[in-house]
Amino acid sequence: MSAPRDKFGRPIVVVTGMGVVTSLGAGKTDNWTRLTAGESGIRTVTRFPIDGLKTTMAGTVDFVTVDPFSSTGLTERLAEMATEEALEQAGIGGKADFPGPLFLAVAPVEVEWPQRLELGRAVGKTEFRYEDMLRVSGGGRFTQYHRRFMFGSVASYLAETFGTKGSPISLSTACASGATSIQLGVEAIRRGEADAALCVGTDGSVNPEALVRFSLLSALSTQNAPPQAASKPFSKNRDGFVMAEGAGAMVLESYESAMARGATILGVVAGCGELTDSFHRTRSSPDGKPIIGCMRKTLADAGLEPEQIDHINAHGTATPENDKMEYNTTAVVFGDHLPKIPVSSNKSMVGHTISAAGAVEAVFSLLTLEHQRIPPTINYEVPDPAILFDVVGNKARDARVTAVMSNSFGFGGQNASLILTREPV
Amino acid sequence: MTEPKSAGAKEVWITGIGIVSSLGEGLDAHWDALNARKINIDDKRFAPYIVHPLAPLSFDAQIPKKGDQRQMEAWQRIGTYAAGLALDSAGVKGNKEILGRMDMIVAAGGGERDLAVDEAIMSADAKGNSSPGFLNERLMNDLRPTLFLAQLSNLLAGNIAIVHGVCGTSRTFMGEEAASIDAARIALARISSGQSEIALVGAAHNGERSDLLVLYEFGDFNLKETYAPVWQREGRSGFALGSAGCFLVLESREHAEARGAKPYARLTRVVADLAQRKQPGAVTKSLEALWPKLGVAGDSGNLITGATGAEPVTSEEKAFLRQHAGFAVRATGTMFGHTLETQFPLGLALAAISISRGALFPPNDPTGLEVEKPDAPDQIVVMGAGHWQGEGMALVEAIK
Numbered sequence: 001m002s003a004p005r006d007k008f009g010r011p012i013v014v015v016t017g018m019g020v021v022t023s024l025g026a027g028k029t030d031n032w033t034r035l036t037a038g039e040s041g042i043r044t045v046t047r048f049p050i051d052g053l054k055t056t057m058a059g060t061v062d063f064v065t066v067d068p069f070s071s072t073g074l075t076e077r078l079a080e081m082a083t084e085e086a087l088e089q090a091g092i093g094g095k096a097d098f099p100g101p102l103f104l105a106v107a108p109v110e111v112e113w114p115q116r117l118e119l120g121r122a123v124g125k126t127e128f129r130y131e132d133m134l135r136v137s138g139g140g141r142f143t144q145y146h147r148r149f150m151f152g153s154v155a156s157y158l159a160e161t162f163g164t165k166g167s168p169i170s171l172s173t174a175c176a177s178g179a180t181s182i183q184l185g186v187e188a189i190r191r192g193e194a195d196a197a198l199c200v201g202t203d204g205s206v207n208p209e210a211l212v213r214f215s216l217l218s219a220l221s222t223q224n225a226p227p228q229a230a231s232k233p234f235s236k237n238r239d240g241f242v243m244a245e246g247a248g249a250m251v252l253e254s255y256e257s258a259m260a261r262g263a264t265i266l267g268v269v270a271g272c273g274e275l276t277d278s279f280h281r282t283r284s285s286p287d288g289k290p291i292i293g294c295m296r297k298t299l300a301d302a303g304l305e306p307e308q309i310d311h312i313n314a315h316g317t318a319t320p321e322n323d324k325m326e327y328n329t330t331a332v333v334f335g336d337h338l339p340k341i342p343v344s345s346n347k348s349m350v351g352h353t354i355s356a357a358g359a360v361e362a363v364f365s366l367l368t369l370e371h372q373r374i375p376p377t378i379n380y381e382v383p384d385p386a387i388l389f390d391v392v393g394n395k396a397r398d399a400r401v402t403a404v405m406s407n408s409f410g411f412g413g414q415n416a417s418l419i420l421t422r423e424p425v
Numbered sequence: 426m427t428e429p430k431s432a433g434a435k436e437v438w439i440t441g442i443g444i445v446s447s448l449g450e451g452l453d454a455h456w457d458a459l460n461a462r463k464i465n466i467d468d469k470r471f472a473p474y475i476v477h478p479l480a481p482l483s484f485d486a487q488i489p490k491k492g493d494q495r496q497m498e499a500w501q502r503i504g505t506y507a508a509g510l511a512l513d514s515a516g517v518k519g520n521k522e523i524l525g526r527m528d529m530i531v532a533a534g535g536g537e538r539d540l541a542v543d544e545a546i547m548s549a550d551a552k553g554n555s556s557p558g559f560l561n562e563r564l565m566n567d568l569r570p571t572l573f574l575a576q577l578s579n580l581l582a583g584n585i586a587i588v589h590g591v592c593g594t595s596r597t598f599m600g601e602e603a604a605s606i607d608a609a610r611i612a613l614a615r616i617s618s619g620q621s622e623i624a625l626v627g628a629a630h631n632g633e634r635s636d637l638l639v640l641y642e643f644g645d646f647n648l649k650e651t652y653a654p655v656w657q658r659e660g661r662s663g664f665a666l667g668s669a670g671c672f673l674v675l676e677s678r679e680h681a682e683a684r685g686a687k688p689y690a691r692l693t694r695v696v697a698d699l700a701q702r703k704q705p706g707a708v709t710k711s712l713e714a715l716w717p718k719l720g721v722a723g724d725s726g727n728l729i730t731g732a733t734g735a736e737p738v739t740s741e742e743k744a745f746l747r748q749h750a751g752f753a754v755r756a757t758g759t760m761f762g763h764t765l766e767t768q769f770p771l772g773l774a775l776a777a778i779s780i781s782r783g784a785l786f787p788p789n790d791p792t793g794l795e796v797e798k799p800d801a802p803d804q805i806v807v808m809g810a811g812h813w814q815g816e817g818m819a820l821v822e823a824i825k
Binding site for chain 1: 543
C-alpha cells in the first residue's frame with residue numbers, strides 16, 4: 001500500500017471493523033449470504049395490528065427483542081449488536097474502552113404510543129387532556145421514560161457500553177444520516193483529532209405512527225402481497241419504499257494507526273460529500289443540481305474521476321421520484337461512462353432502513369469490494385424504460401470492483417455520498 | 426472540503442447573531458432587557474408549571490411566505506426566524522454565492538404533537554374503545570399529512586435552507602443541551618482546520634408545549650408553583666421551559682476580512698465531555714477536567730452559564746463555580762428559562778454581544794452568587810451542563 005496520506009496530504013481513513021443487522025439477519029456473514037442469494041427480508045408486520053393501514057409490510061427485525069419494548073429500545077439494541085461485531089473484527093481498544101469518539105445516526109426520539117397509553121390509563125378518567133396527564137407524570141412512577149425518550153439516550157448508552165471518548169454526537173440528516181455519521185468520523189480523523197472513530201447508523205422505528213406518517217406522505221409502497229416483492233427499485237411498477245429496521249457500524253482509523261497496530265484493513269473511505277437542496281421539504285430540485293453537485297463534490301474529495309468509479313450502491317428507494325431523479329443526475333455526472341457502471345439497490349431486499357441506511361449500505365459496499373461480487377436488485381421484472389442504469393437485476397453479479405459510490409438522499413434536502421475503495425487511492 | 430495539507434489553526438470569528446426569546450427579538454432588545462433585569466414568565470397557562478413564553482413577533486419579517494409558515498410548527502418558525510436575523514446581522518442575507526456554500530449545523534429536538542389527536546386517542550383507549558386497528562385508523566384519519574415534516578428534527582435545517590437559501594451542507598445534531606455544544610465544537614473545528622469557511626450554527630426551542638412538560642415531568646425536572654431565579658431554587662429545584670431561537674454565523678478571519686465583515690468576537694475554543702453521572706460530584710469533576718483545556722487567562726474573568734436550576738446538576742455546577750470564585754457569573758436560565766438545545770448558543774451570543782459592547786450585562790440574582798463586573802470583558806467563558814447529561818464550555822474573546 002502507498003503512503004499514509006492521501007493525494008491532498010490528509011490522513012487516509014480506513015475501515016478496520018464492520019457490523020450489520022438487517023431484516024435478513026445479524027452479522028456480515030448471514031447478511032452477505034442472503035443478500036447475494038437475492039433474498040428479501042420484507043414481511044407482513046406482526047409486531048402490532050395492521051388493521052386500517054394502507055401499507056402492512058416492512059423490513060422489521062423480528063429476531064431481536066427488547067423488554068420492555070420500545071422503538072428506541074430496539075434502535076439501541078440493534079446499534080449495540082452491530083457495534084459489538086465491528087469492534088470484535090477491529091480488535092481495537094480494551095473492553096468498554098474504544099479509543100475515539102462516537103458518531104451516531106439515529107431516528108429522532110419521542111414518547112411512543114404504548115407508553116403514552118399507559119400514562120393515559122394512569123389518569124383515572126375517561127375524558128382528559130394533556131394537563132390531566134401532567135398531574136400523574138411525575139413523582140417517580142414513570143422516571144424511566146424520561147431517560148428512554150431523551151434524544152441523546154441511545155448515544156449515551158453506547159458511549160458508556162463501549163467506552164467511546166468525549167461527547168458522543170447523535171445526528172439526523174434523515175435518510176442520509178448513516179452516511180453523515182461516517183463523514184463526521186472521516187473529518188475528525190482527517191483533522192488529526194482522533195486516530196479512530198466509531199460510526200454507527202441505527203433505526204428500529206417500525207411502529208404504527210411511523211408507518212402512518214410515511215403513508216400520509218404517499219411515500220410507501222402499498223404492494224402488500226407478497227411483501228417480498230414490494231420493493232422494486234428502478235422498475236416501471238415501483239410505487240414507494242418499504243420501511244425497515246437495521247444498523248450498520250464501522251470502526252474508522254487513520255491508515256497510519258491501523259498499520260501501527262497491525263490491523264487488517266477492510267477498505268478505505270476515500271471521499272465524502274454533501275450538498276443541500278433548498279427546493280422543497282420532500283422533493284428534489286427538478287434540475288437535480290444539488291444531487292449532481294453532491295456526487296461531484298464527493299468525487300473531488302476522493303480525487304477521483306467519474307471513470308474510476310466501477311459500481312454505484314444506489315439510494316434506490318423505489319419511490320417513483322427518487323429512482324428517476326437518481327438516474328437523471330447520475331447520468332449527468334457519469335456521462336458516457338454510466339453504461340459501464342453496474343448499479344444496484346440493497347433496499348430491494350432489506351427495505352429502507354432510514355437513519356441506518358447510509359451505514360448499512362456502506363458496509364454492503366465494502367463487502368462488495370471484498371467479495372468482488374455485486375448483490376442484486378431483486379423484483380426487477382419490469383425495467384423502467386426511462387432508467388437506463390445497468391441494473392444488477394435479480395441475480396448477483398461477479399465483477400471487478402475497485403471503487404464504489406454509495407448515495408443517500410433524504411427529506412429536508414439532505415444529499416450525501418461516500419466513495420469506498422479497497423486500497424488507498 | 427479539500428483542505429490544505431498542513432492546515433494551521435485558523436482564527437474563527439462570530440460575525441452574525443440572531444436571537445428571539447421571551448425577552449424580544451434582536452440584539453438591542455436583548456441588551457436593553459438584560460440591563461433592565463427583565464424577566465418574562467407565564468405561570469397561568471400551564472399552571473402549576475411556569476414557562477418563559479416567546480415575545481410577540483411577526484414571523485413575516487423573516488419568513489415572508491405564509492405557505493412556508495404553515496408548513497412549520499412553532500419551533501421551526503422560531504428557529505428559521507432567528508437564523509434569518511443571524512444572516513442579516515452577518516450581512517450575508519440573500520448573498521447566494523456565500524449561502525450556497527455555507528455550512529449549517531442545527532441542534533434540534535423534535536416538533537410539536539397534535540395534542541387534540543393524542544387526547545382523543547387516549548380518551549377512547551381509556552374508555553376501552555380500542556379495537557386492534559383503532560390506533561391505526563385514528564392516526565390515518567386524524568393526523569395532518571404534513572405534520573411529520575414539522576416534527577422531524579432535521580426539518581428546521583430544511584426550512585432554513587428553503588427560506589433563507591443556506592445550502593452548502595446541512596447537519597442536525599440531537600441530544601438535548603449537549604447537541605448544541607457539539608454543534609459549536611464541530612463547526613469551530615471544521616473552520617479552524619480549513620474544512621469549512623463559514624457556518625451557521627444554532628438551535629430553537631418552543632417551551633410552550635404540554636407534551637414537553639410531560640416528558641420532563643417524568644423525571645420531575647419542571648419548576649412548579651412559584652418562579653425563582655436559577656440560583657434560588659434550592660429545595661424546590663427545577664427548570665422553567667423557555668421559548669427561544671438563537672443562531673450564530675461563524676467564519677474564518679480570512680473569509681470575514683475578505684468580505685469586510687465586522688466581528689462581534691472570536692470563538693477560540695469549545696470543549697465537551699460526557700460524564701457518567703453515577704457518583705455525586707461527577708459533573709463537578711467533568712467541568713474541572715474541561716477547564717484547563719479552555720486556555721483561560723488568570724483566575725478571574727467572566728462566565729455565562731446555562732445552569733438549568735434542576736438538581737443535582739445545578740448544585741454540582743455551583744461547587745465548580747466556588748472553585749473559580751474570581752469569575753463573575755451570569756445564569757441565562759433566570760432570564761430566558763431553560764431552552765434546552767438553544768441554551769448554549771444563547772450563552773455564546775450573549776458573550777459575543779457583551780464583548781462587542783464592552784460590558785458584561787448586570788447580575789440578576791438575589792442570592793449574591795452573581796456579582797457586578799464593571800470592566801470591559803476580554804474573555805468570557807460559556808458553560809453548559811445538561812439537565813441529565815453532557816457538559817461543555819467555550820471561550821469567547823475580544824479581537825485585538
